[in-house]
């Protein structure tokens with residue numbers, strides 16, 4: 001259903017544009033050592049396009065699209081008047097929430113995959129491709145790089161689960177989808193701002209955005225999955241808390257739309 | 258488990274109330290809808306029909322009172338009961354970016370008890386039944402209001418149902434569509450489906466239903482057979498005379514309450530114990546020049562207006 005919508009594909013297309021822009025910009029003018037991480041490495045190895053594109057998308061683009069999808073889950077159905085028909089079908093309120101959360105998670109995975117794959121393809125088309133030098137100085141072949149890119153996609157998709165759960169909860173509070181989308185995106189921004197204030201250091205590990213850019217461990221040798229595990233725990237905790245809140249709210253809510 | 262097929266009432270509520278802020282949108286409503294009936298839920302705009310229907314279907318929680326649908330308590334047993342209930346609530350709701358057919362398929366899939374294998378045929382049959390087959394592939398945003406309403410009806414008919422709850426099903430339909438809905442309701446009723454249909458239009462309920470409940474400002478003001486509602490209206494006697502003042506005094510002496518309906522026309526509801534001929538004899542004896550007498554039953558519309566109040570004030 002989510003993937004039967006033109007809007008979903010438009011957002012994925014917009015995400016695919018990020019690596020394309022990165023690659024084309026570097027092609028036109030070699031950046032030297034300035035700019036976002038990995039950018040300077042692109043001219044020597046096109047595979048780095050994926051990493052650069054992912055890094056620049058994480059703070060804004062990815063949360064934006066995830067906010068739209070997660071904020072729309074319940075409020076979107078309510079505003080179309082389809083929510084009441086789903087419930088008398090009867091879809092079951094818990095089941096509906098679970099399906100909606102699963103849809104949002106699938107979108108997170110699709111979004112991260114889109115950026116990684118488009119990046120690799122565009123990079124390979126515009127630049128030389130070869131064994132990749134990792135942050136630890138070791139070099140891996142294409143197969144090894146593919147594994148790490150797969151893990152990176154998983155990491156980023158996982159990173160966005162907490163935000164999706166928050167969006168799902170907000171979506172049960174209103175019948176105005178745009179409101180729920182905006183609130184979710186604003187929270188994503190707020191979490192990142194809070195994450196940059198040193199005075200609030202105590203809460204930093206608890207922000208859902210705490211590990212968003214912490215995927216460097218995946219690009220070292222030997223492979224360290226510690227940060228992936230930590231991030232997974234945090235995101236699952238958000239999923240549990242906000243999933244429960246959404247459940248508590250949605251199963252007792254009068255559907256009057 | 259299927260709902261108790263033997264339960265004599267398709268819908269039963271006891272002391273149902275719903276409070277919105279300070280307003281009692283539904284106030285102590287006890288409905289009894291017999292199985293197999295076509296039941297009209299009649300009331301002006303804002304009288305609480307849709308709110309009651311939402312509570313029946315488990316969409317909203319009652320502030321007080323109980324609901325049984327097909328013999329099972331709601332909302333507790335919704336997962337068991339609702340597959341046997343088709344509903345149209347407060348107008349249709351569809352995804353504008355999907356075709357009519359795809360909308361129905363999706364709603365059918367939302368019910369975990371449906372069989373995916375028969376989905377395709379059931380959807381086509383439902384579309385056929387409401388006359389939408391030719392527009393099934395069109396996106397719903399290109400549908401007219403009447404077409405959406407038909408699609409809403411098709412959704413209620415996706416599987417054989419024991420009970421249909423239709424909230425204002427003819428809204429937005431042309432006279433032709435309204436007639437089709439009447440035929441549809443009749444044929445469904447002949448198949449044994451109980452139909453609970455709400456409307457603010459007396460004429461519509463009168464033509465479709467065999468029993469009815471009348472709502473006014475959240476309260477149930479009448480409930481029973483359609484015939485009983487018709488019969489309950491009191492007959493009126495109309496007296497045409499130039500001697501209005503004398504006639505009025507004379508009729509009042511008999512215990513009637515005459516009103517002036519025209520320059521030389523008095524009308525009064527007849528009361529028990531006063532036959533028309535008695536009234537005429539008394540008028541003549543009092544020297545009133547009686548130029549015409551007519552007794553007529555109260556129209557159903559008079560009765561409806563008497564029950565629900567007159568004027569354009571919408572409750573709320």
Ligand SMILES: Nc1ncnc2c1ncn2[C@@H]1O[C@H](COP(=O)(O)OP(=O)(O)O)[C@@H](O)[C@H]1O
Pocket residue numbers: 256277282300301302303304305306307308309572573
């Ligand atoms: N979501 C709501 N919030 C507050 N009041 C409502 C809500 N829905 C309905 N009402 C009020 O409840 C009353 C009954 O409305 P409704 O059941 O829709 O009437 P009907 O269907 O008979 O036209 C109205 O006065 C309406 O203003």
Ligand SMILES: [Mg+2]
Pocket residue numbers: 303306307308347424425
């Ligand atoms: Mg209504």
